[in-house]
Amino acid sequence: MDNSTPQAELHSVSPLGGVEQVFSNERSGDTVLKEINALDIVSIATPRGGQSALSNLLEQQLGVALPPVGQVNRAGSTVALLGLQSDQCFLVTTEQTRNPVQRLKLITGDTAYLSDQSDSWVVLEISGDLSHRALERICPIDLSEPAFTLTSVARTSMEHLSVIIEKLSESRFRLYSPRSSANSFLHAVTVSINNVMPNFLSSDIPEEL
Amino acid sequence: MIIHHPLLGPRDAAEFVYLGDASLLNRPDPAAPSAAEDFYTYLHLRDNTAGEHRELWYHEQGDRSWLVLTRNTLTHEITRVELARDVAGQAS
Numbered sequence: 001m002d003n004s005t006p007q008a009e010l011h012s013v014s015p016l017g018g019v020e021q022v023f024s025n026e027r028s029g030d031t032v033l034k035e036i037n038a039l040d041i042v043s044i045a046t047p048r049g050g051q052s053a054l055s056n057l058l059e060q061q062l063g064v065a066l067p068p069v070g071q072v073n074r075a076g077s078t079v080a081l082l083g084l085q086s087d088q089c090f091l092v093t094t095e096q097t098r099n100p101v102q103r104l105k106l107i108t109g110d111t112a113y114l115s116d117q118s119d120s121w122v123v124l125e126i127s128g129d130l131s132h133r134a135l136e137r138i139c140p141i142d143l144s145e146p147a148f149t150l151t152s153v154a155r156t157s158m159e160h161l162s163v164i165i166e167k168l169s170e171s172r173f174r175l176y177s178p179r180s181s182a183n184s185f186l187h188a189v190t191v192s193i194n195n196v197m198p199n200f201l202s203s204d205i206p207e208e209l
Numbered sequence: 210m211i212i213h214h215p216l217l218g219p220r221d222a223a224e225f226v227y228l229g230d231a232s233l234l235n236r237p238d239p240a241a242p243s244a245a246e247d248f249y250t251y252l253h254l255r256d257n258t259a260g261e262h263r264e265l266w267y268h269e270q271g272d273r274s275w276l277v278l279t280r281n282t283l284t285h286e287i288t289r290v291e292l293a294r295d296v297a298g299q300a301s
Contacts, residue, residue: 085272
């Protein structure tokens with residue numbers, strides 16, 4: 001190897017380059033749409049009949065038990081388990097590591113099947129006065145209490161794109177959608193926010209979207 | 210149309226994909242002497258029900274579960290929704 005060749009430096013790139021948009025005018029408060037990065041996402045599938053063994057391990061080591069389908073179990077603000085379907089959930093954590101599967105396997109051993117999903121999703125967070133109204137136009141789920149609570153999670157579709165939606169507060173939602181269609185998803189949410197803005201003008205949509 | 214999912218509650222029918230008659234769950238025994246005839250019936254012959262019909266739906270834009278719906282083909286009224294894994298478990 002030629003030692004004079006400079007080593008290439010690799011930088012990770014988020015699906016939308018860390019986009020953050022603030023939608024505001026004098027007739028409404030700010031509505032903020034931003035990409036969330038720096039999350040490790042691991043899919044956890046349970047072998048048939050192995051739920052309680054896995055749940056006990058996770059509760060002892062991470063402080064969260066396996067959630068039922070449609071529910072989120074959280075440990076503080078760093079770890080969340082999203083119950084997405086029978087025998088499958090997502091671990092979402094802000095404590096990033098180079099190999100999230102390897103780290104989780106130290107806890108779960110052979111009680112679960114794991115796959116790293118960290119780079120497979122674009123994660124958007126929408127917050128502010130118009131977030132609920134913007135989402136109800138594109139999301140077929142009833143997002144109001146008590147149908148959808150702060151411990152609810154749902155996998156659904158918005159504008160034909162697969163989406164996982166989680167409620168962080170009454171006016172703050174987190175949306176996960178496949179990375180490969182990240183720009184289309186951003187477009188769908190952006191258009192919907194613009195459509196519920198008071199005094200909306202079609203010229204408000206940036207041309208590059 | 211709204212489908213009341215047994216685990217998730219009311220969901221829009223747009224999240225689901227329709228497969229067909231729930232009799233597809235009852236796969237014939239390939240070792241039986243009448244296997245050729247049984248598989249011909251299983252694959253190609255369907256009742257064209259006017260009334261209550263049991264059918265398979267897949268929750269593709271949701272929790273990826275297979276469901277068995279009981280639906281009236283005349284009124285589209287859905288009277289029962291079950292997880293296909295439970296129905297198949299009862300049959301075996």
